[in-house]
Amino acid sequence: MKLTLNVWRQDGPGDSGRMVRYEMPDVNPDMSFLEMLDLLNEGLIEKGEEPVSFDHDCREGICGACGVMIDGRAHGPLPGTTTCQLHMRHYKDGDELTIEPWRSAAFPVVKDLVVDRAAFDRIIEAGGYVSVNTGSAPDANLTPVPKDVADNAFDAATCIGCGACVAQCPNGAAQLFTSAKVSHLGLLPQGQTERWRRVRHMVATMEDEAFGSCTNFTECEAACPKGISIDFIAQMNRDFVRARFRDPEADD
Amino acid sequence: MAWLVDFYRSPLAKKAVMAVTGVMLFGFVIGHMAGNAKMYLGAEVFNHYAEGLRTLGAPLLGHGQALWIARIGLLGAVLLHIWSAWQLTLLNRRARPTAYVRRDLINATYASRTMRWGGVIILLFVVYHLLHLTFGSVHPSFEQGNPYHNVVSGLQNPWVSAFYIVANLALAFHLYHGLWSMFQSLGWNHPSYKSARRIFASVFAVLVAAGNISFPLAVLAGIVK
Numbered sequence: 001m002k003l004t005l006n007v008w009r010q011d012g013p014g015d016s017g018r019m020v021r022y023e024m025p026d027v028n029p030d031m032s033f034l035e036m037l038d039l040l041n042e043g044l045i046e047k048g049e050e051p052v053s054f055d056h057d058c059r060e061g062i063c064g065a066c067g068v069m070i071d072g073r074a075h076g077p078l079p080g081t082t083t084c085q086l087h088m089r090h091y092k093d094g095d096e097l098t099i100e101p102w103r104s105a106a107f108p109v110v111k112d113l114v115v116d117r118a119a120f121d122r123i124i125e126a127g128g129y130v131s132v133n134t135g136s137a138p139d140a141n142l143t144p145v146p147k148d149v150a151d152n153a154f155d156a157a158t159c160i161g162c163g164a165c166v167a168q169c170p171n172g173a174a175q176l177f178t179s180a181k182v183s184h185l186g187l188l189p190q191g192q193t194e195r196w197r198r199v200r201h202m203v204a205t206m207e208d209e210a211f212g213s214c215t216n217f218t219e220c221e222a223a224c225p226k227g228i229s230i231d232f233i234a235q236m237n238r239d240f241v242r243a244r245f246r247d248p249e250a251d252d
Numbered sequence: 253m254a255w256l257v258d259f260y261r262s263p264l265a266k267k268a269v270m271a272v273t274g275v276m277l278f279g280f281v282i283g284h285m286a287g288n289a290k291m292y293l294g295a296e297v298f299n300h301y302a303e304g305l306r307t308l309g310a311p312l313l314g315h316g317q318a319l320w321i322a323r324i325g326l327l328g329a330v331l332l333h334i335w336s337a338w339q340l341t342l343l344n345r346r347a348r349p350t351a352y353v354r355r356d357l358i359n360a361t362y363a364s365r366t367m368r369w370g371g372v373i374i375l376l377f378v379v380y381h382l383l384h385l386t387f388g389s390v391h392p393s394f395e396q397g398n399p400y401h402n403v404v405s406g407l408q409n410p411w412v413s414a415f416y417i418v419a420n421l422a423l424a425f426h427l428y429h430g431l432w433s434m435f436q437s438l439g440w441n442h443p444s445y446k447s448a449r450r451i452f453a454s455v456f457a458v459l460v461a462a463g464n465i466s467f468p469l470a471v472l473a474g475i476v477k
Contacts, residue, residue, distance in 0.1 A: 019353055069352060170357070216429070217359065218364075
């Protein structure tokens with residue numbers, strides 16, 4: 001099938017960037033979205049032009065590396081789908097697509113569709129860990145965890161850190177990501193030691209980065225390829241206030 | 253107190269402040285609407301109710317004192333609500349310096365997208381409403397101590413009534429998103445009442461707006477005269 005692509009091209013962080021139009025005369029409907037971009041790049045390389053840079057790694061929907069805005073939606077039109085798992089059969093002959101990078105002050109564009117998501121890493125560094133005793137591994141099932149708690153923590157842990165929540169949010173807020181990371185450890189018995197410090201530090205780091213603030217549009221939940229619930233945002237809000245009122249002077 | 257100031261620096265805390273002040277203002281609009289419904293019972297009952305607000309808390313409080321305590325509390329809530337919203341809006345604008353060429357929202361409702369401008373309409377209305385029926389400075393035939401006359405003669409002007417109706421429609425949308433949103437901001441989402449949050453917001457948004465809009469309509473229709 002024949003497609004027209006409007007792709008954001010930007011030479012580097014200092015470049016102002018522009019939309020460039022590409023005609024794709026022969027796209028196979030069985031291709032994934034990234035394979036379609038590979039095809040575009042092969043053509044560009046043959047013509048001696050600079051290929052379009054985009055992030056990708058596993059191409060099976062679990063790593064969180066890929067992710068672009070497709071027609072104004074993070075990861076494209078399908079719910080619960082990463083860009084690599086979006087297939088061209090969902091488009092029809094003659095469609096015109098707009099492909100842009102995540103837009104966030106906290107995610108500066110590196111090149112074309114590639115953004116720097118290190119702000120997420122800094123949030124994780126601030127508290128995304130648990131303290132454990134060193135030595136041999138503990139026996140399995142040594143620490144009992146109720147089934148519903150384990151399920152809930154696992155739902156939060158499925159976050160792949162792709163940044164779609166920030167990209168889709170009209171405020172560029174990182175509440176869904178941060179709350180998933182805070183909750184996934186904060187719900188489990190192993191994560192209780194640092195529970196209050198964790199929420200304070202991760203939220204403080206989120207706020208130090210250039211993210212916006214939640215206005216409960218619920219766009220993040222709808223765009224999340226893992227379907228992570230905004231319930232975790234509510235839990236983070238609750239834990240954050242509780243952490244402050246439990247120990248108002250704490251500054252660790 | 254230093255920690256409280258430090259706490260307020262956080263956008264999460266500002267959202268909590270918006271939720272708490274929002275609840276206070278919601279309590280006011282409910283009470284205000286219910287009290288004003290007494291206009292259907294006639295001039296005497298309505299004016300007696302208005303006077304009753306001034307003697308509230310007697311003999312512990314002097315004439316009009318309870319009313320002033322409520323006014324100061326509400327003014328504080330309004331200022332904190334708007335100041336937090338203003339600061340968060342600036343933060344959110346900075347968070348997306350480059351707009352998308354194409355944008356497609358998935359879940360955002362009309363109510364959630366119009367919170368800021370809806371809030372501005374409500375603020376402008378509140379200023380007008382105070383000048384109109386509290387201070388009487390923009391009212392053509394204001395009579396001190398006769399609120400029934402002031403309301404009825406004021407709302408007989410269709411342009412004035414139209415503004416009251418538009419402002420209350422804006423209030424309905426603001427409450428529809430705000431009342432649901434406050435549970436989220438305060439982290440109240442227990443499974444036992446989670447699904448009721450949306451119903452709560454819808455019911456009270458409609459109740460407040462329908463009650464308030466019925467007053468200008470009733471005056472224009474000649475039911476209240």
